[in-house]
Amino acid sequence: MEMLRDLDDRELTEESAILDFVHHYYADLYAQTAESVAEIREQDRALNFVHQRVTEEENRCLTEAPGAEELRKTVKSLPLEKSPGEDGLPVEVLRELWDEVSMGCLQFIQE
Known part of the structure; x- marks a missing residue:
């Protein structure tokens, strides 16, 4: 440095x-x-006052794959001008091409 x-x-x-x-x-x-x-x-x-077991309903909500709208909101909320993740794509590219790549991203996450 x-x-x-x-x-x-x-x-x-x-x-x-x-x-x-x-x-x-x-x-x-x-x-x-x-x-x-x-x-x-x-x-x-x-x-100590928090229940230590997850209910079936809580487990379902925590483990189900996100839907298209949740994924869109998440991508929209990501901070800009940050280092790209493991995929090498900056958020700005993902947002710009969202209409083209959203279904592929959703399928990948839901698998």
């Missing part, structure tokens, strides 16, 4: 500065504060 922008949009070009920034960024990101530990404990207590 030759250059990295920090949170203040400054260019870091020296290897030591880049490594220092990355180290501190992730250390801060994953640091547990007293509040975050308390929040996790509160969430754990709340989860």
Whole structure:
């Protein structure tokens, strides 16, 4: 890596500065504060009231393949200007050619 922008949009070009920034960024990101530990404990207590078994109806809804409308809405909601997925197609191409490729996508997903 030759250059990295920090949170203040400054260019870091020296290897030591880049490594220092990355180290501190992730250390801060994953640091547990007293509040975050308390929040996790509160969430754990709340989860004790959640049923741990999925009903037949919930299972059916969770496992059925999406329909054409759900797939269209999902593609429309995907963020633009992101790296393409495993298929190599950016979302912009998928949206532009949606009328031509939608049925093939739907058949692939439903199989």
